[in-house]
Amino acid sequence: xxxxxxAADSLAALDTPCLLLDEAxxxxxxxxxxxxxxGLGVAFRPHLKTAKSLAVARRAMTGPHGPAMVSTLRExxxxxxxxxxxxxxxxxxxxxxxxxxxxxxxxxxxxxxxILDSVAQAEAVAAWVAANRDPSCAPSCASLxxxxxxxxxxxxxxxxxDDAGTLVAIGRILVDGGAxxxxxxxxxxDSYGLDDPERIxxxxxxxxxxxxxxxxxxxxxxxxxxxVSVGSTPTARFxxxxxxxxxxxxxxxxxxxLFQAGVGSCGxxxxxxxxxxxxxxxxxxxxxxxxxxxxxALSRDRGTARQAVDQGYGIxxxxxxxxxxxxxxxxxxxxxxxxxxxxxxxxxxxxLALGARLRILPNHACATAAQHACYHVxxxxxxxxxxWPRIAGW
Amino acid sequence: xxxxxxAADSLAALDTPCLLLDEAxxxxxxxxxxxxxxGLGVAFRPHLKTAKSLAVARRAMTGPHGPAMVSTLRExxxxxxxxxxxxxxxxxxxxxxxxxxxxxxxxxxxxxxxILDSVAQAEAVAAWVAANRDPSCAPSCASLxxxxxxxxxxxxxxxxxDDAGTLVAIGRILVDGGAxxxxxxxxxxDSYGLDDPERIxxxxxxxxxxxxxxxxxxxxxxxxxxxVSVGSTPTARFxxxxxxxxxxxxxxxxxxxLFQAGVGSCGxxxxxxxxxxxxxxxxxxxxxxxxxxxxxALSRDRGTARQAVDQGYGIxxxxxxxxxxxxxxxxxxxxxxxxxxxxxxxxxxxxLALGARLRILPNHACATAAQHACYHVxxxxxxxxxxWPRIAGW
Numbered sequence: 001x002x003x004x005x006x007a008a009d010s011l012a013a014l015d016t017p018c019l020l021l022d023e024a025x026x027x028x029x030x031x032x033x034x035x036x037x038x039g040l041g042v043a044f045r046p047h048l049k050t051a052k053s054l055a056v057a058r059r060a061m062t063g064p065h066g067p068a069m070v071s072t073l074r075e076x077x078x079x080x081x082x083x084x085x086x087x088x089x090x091x092x093x094x095x096x097x098x099x100x101x102x103x104x105x106x107x108x109x110x111x112x113x114x115i116l117d118s119v120a121q122a123e124a125v126a127a128w129v130a131a132n133r134d135p136s137c138a139p140s141c142a143s144l145x146x147x148x149x150x151x152x153x154x155x156x157x158x159x160x161x162d163d164a165g166t167l168v169a170i171g172r173i174l175v176d177g178g179a180x181x182x183x184x185x186x187x188x189x190d191s192y193g194l195d196d197p198e199r200i201x202x203x204x205x206x207x208x209x210x211x212x213x214x215x216x217x218x219x220x221x222x223x224x225x226x227x228v229s230v231g232s233t234p235t236a237r238f239x240x241x242x243x244x245x246x247x248x249x250x251x252x253x254x255x256x257x258l259f260q261a262g263v264g265s266c267g268x269x270x271x272x273x274x275x276x277x278x279x280x281x282x283x284x285x286x287x288x289x290x291x292x293x294x295x296x297a298l299s300r301d302r303g304t305a306r307q308a309v310d311q312g313y314g315i316x317x318x319x320x321x322x323x324x325x326x327x328x329x330x331x332x333x334x335x336x337x338x339x340x341x342x343x344x345x346x347x348x349x350x351x352l353a354l355g356a357r358l359r360i361l362p363n364h365a366c367a368t369a370a371q372h373a374c375y376h377v378x379x380x381x382x383x384x385x386x387x388w389p390r391i392a393g394w
Numbered sequence: 395x396x397x398x399x400x401a402a403d404s405l406a407a408l409d410t411p412c413l414l415l416d417e418a419x420x421x422x423x424x425x426x427x428x429x430x431x432x433g434l435g436v437a438f439r440p441h442l443k444t445a446k447s448l449a450v451a452r453r454a455m456t457g458p459h460g461p462a463m464v465s466t467l468r469e470x471x472x473x474x475x476x477x478x479x480x481x482x483x484x485x486x487x488x489x490x491x492x493x494x495x496x497x498x499x500x501x502x503x504x505x506x507x508x509i510l511d512s513v514a515q516a517e518a519v520a521a522w523v524a525a526n527r528d529p530s531c532a533p534s535c536a537s538l539x540x541x542x543x544x545x546x547x548x549x550x551x552x553x554x555x556d557d558a559g560t561l562v563a564i565g566r567i568l569v570d571g572g573a574x575x576x577x578x579x580x581x582x583x584d585s586y587g588l589d590d591p592e593r594i595x596x597x598x599x600x601x602x603x604x605x606x607x608x609x610x611x612x613x614x615x616x617x618x619x620x621x622v623s624v625g626s627t628p629t630a631r632f633x634x635x636x637x638x639x640x641x642x643x644x645x646x647x648x649x650x651x652l653f654q655a656g657v658g659s660c661g662x663x664x665x666x667x668x669x670x671x672x673x674x675x676x677x678x679x680x681x682x683x684x685x686x687x688x689x690x691a692l693s694r695d696r697g698t699a700r701q702a703v704d705q706g707y708g709i710x711x712x713x714x715x716x717x718x719x720x721x722x723x724x725x726x727x728x729x730x731x732x733x734x735x736x737x738x739x740x741x742x743x744x745x746l747a748l749g750a751r752l753r754i755l756p757n758h759a760c761a762t763a764a765q766h767a768c769y770h771v772x773x774x775x776x777x778x779x780x781x782w783p784r785i786a787g788w
Binding site: 012015016017018049071072073091092093094095096097100117118120121124151154156157189278279280281282283286290292295296297299300301302333334335336338353354355364366367370371372373392393394 | 406409410411412443465466467485486487488489490491494511512514515518545548550551583672673674675676677680684686689690691693694695696727728729730732747748749758760761764765766767786787788
């Protein structure tokens with residue numbers, strides 16, 4: 001059998017809808033990011049919130065134990081159990097979660113750090129450290145490493161980078177309370193709203209400058225700040241200079257998606273993730289092809305609706321991953337996708353018979369992957385070579 | 395301890411974000427729908443695509459074996475294994491899925507019916523029945539019950555109700571091929587875009603009339619059509635007359651959500667589902683309260699954005715489920731929700747300290763529930779009385 005036929009047969013054996021991962025693209029995306037960041041002289045802490053898979057993590061991380069970033073304590077426990085011990089939990093800590101953090105640190109010997117941006121959180125951490133101090137423990141186990149979250153661009157959380165009073169107050173409470181003040185952490189989330197390299201580079205420079213300023217306030221007060229952590233996929237892609245930064249975080253870059261392609265931080269050809277679907281009907285008069293991938297399989301993410309090119313619920317490709325001209329998922333119900341030409345297109349609607357297989361490139365890799373329990377991994381010949389499980393929940 | 399304190403303690407023990415289900419509201423929503431449909435003289439086939447839980451199904455169905463509707467074959471297998479044997483799979487069949495359908499029918503003795511809307515599908519079914527005919531089998535096992543999907547309103551799939559030629563051609567191929575022609579099935583999906591009872595009642599009447607017309611074409615050709623199945627939560631809520639219809643399907647009504655409240659098919663007080671979240675930060679200058687429920691916990695569904703009242707990512711309530719005036723989730727990142735007053739509100743921002751618990755009413759119950767692995771069930775006193783698992787995938 002020809003190689004292409006083996007690959008098609010391999011896909012034909014899968015129940016649809018399901019999630020495909022092109023391993024060669026994943027590898028290339030990781031190599032490109034590593035090379036960039038190593039050229040800029042900073043460490044790389046991949047964010048595992050997109051992948052939520054040990055197999056993917058091992059390909060993305062610079063070593064088997066990390067560093068890595070997680071978005072939930074469920075991820076922290078899962079990756080720590082898999083040997084990833086250098087972890088930062090990247091959502092501001094709630095006091096109720098400190099026992100779970102301590103449990104993961106103890107159970108797996110994990111260096112799991114937390115982030116916080118308020119005096120109230122610092123006081124909760126200090127109280128927790130005091131209550132959980134165990135003289136028989138090694139210092140690494142008795143303490144709790146903390147990074148102060150700093151607001152790079154008004155996007156979400158964080159202390160203002162010029163609010164020296166709050167930064168120092170938080171740092172002092174942590175240090176005096178026996179926690180470990182590890183540094184500052186920023187996320188230039190507003191860079192997702194941009195779409196040209198110059199403006200993203202400017203956002204990256206603003207993120208860097210804010211990080212260095214905040215670290216400077218801590219150091220000027222005699223507080224430690226060994227780690228200066230920044231990152232988002234767009235700023236990691238276009239940062240020109242990372243002087244004063246020690247590590248960069250990024251996650252969605254591993255897979256890429258149509259939203260990131262719209263921002264310019266990857267090309268549509270770099271997207272490693274797709275949803276395999278089957279044609280289940282036609283509404284010929286309307287030019288609709290109905291497929292069995294609805295928003296449950298694709299996610300409800302319509303992030304490209306606010307970009308220059310609205311990709312609907314995704315670009316439609318043939319089983320080999322080649323996009324059909326102007327063919328997108330125009331609308332989606334829970335388990336139905338309506339495939340049609342883009343509004344205004346003069347392309348010909350391809351003839352896709354009942355039972356034909358399609359691949360759909362996602363708007364947002366984090367959201368689409370989250371709808372699935374595993375990746376069906378495609379090797380360089382397009383054959384399904386492995387199934388990698390992924391986790392969900394908190 | 396007072397009852398309210400027991401309830402608060404019960405919620406405090408949960409890790410957030412997580413999914414809460416108010417059992418009294420679920421029970422009331424089901425009772426209301428049953429009473430309506432029994433008053434209209436039709437059978438009720440609840441759609442289990444929202445709940446995906448046997449415990450919920452048992453409360454929604456009129457009997458332990460069904461009838462019930464499912465949106466995936468994974469649901470079909472799960473519910474059949476749980477004793478629900480009267481099932482219809484409500485997504486147009488792909489030929490590749492017929493073996494799984496046959497397997498579920500055989501393994502669990504399930505009367506699992508499929509739907510289709512094309513001659514190509516009917517031919518695939520006939521070919522499958524011919525290839526799988528087993529003379530030693532009971533007729534119920536050897537055949538395959540099929541409903542012809544009819545298009546009520548141009549929403550998605552289905553044969554046009556006045557296309558007698560196609561309806562009869564499909565029916566004839568099924569009957570001649572040894573499959574069981576069970577009837578017609580419609581879904582007035584466009585009713586989701588309406589927002590007043592009169593127009594929804596008109597959509598329900600259009601759905602009924604289309605169903606009766608399509609059934610008439612089959613019967614006039616001497617074909618059987620015992621089942622005439624219609625339904626959507628809005629049309630089930632407002633249908634005035636269901637003459638000629640044998641069964642009604644609806645699913646999201648069990649839980650309700652803000653989108654259905656916007657349509658008018660439930661009140662915000664009827665919504666049984668909420669996401670429990672914890673306050674993890676503040677951006678006081680902006681009036682933002684940051685919580686640990688982002689779009690991963692709430693879903694990316696922004697269906698209310700196209701309604702008269704945009705609910706953001708959901709209405710924010712206190713732990714007892716009472717909405718705070720004008721407080722919504724204004725924006726969401728993967729694991730962060732930004733809680734703030736509605737644009738233009740003059741209400742006071744409530745003081746919600748670090749660690750405080752909130753409940754968020756969802757835009758779309760089907761999408762929000764799908765992000766979680768279980769329901770934490772609240773009894774009438776607000777205490778967590780049970781944990782009900784739910785399934786995902788295909």
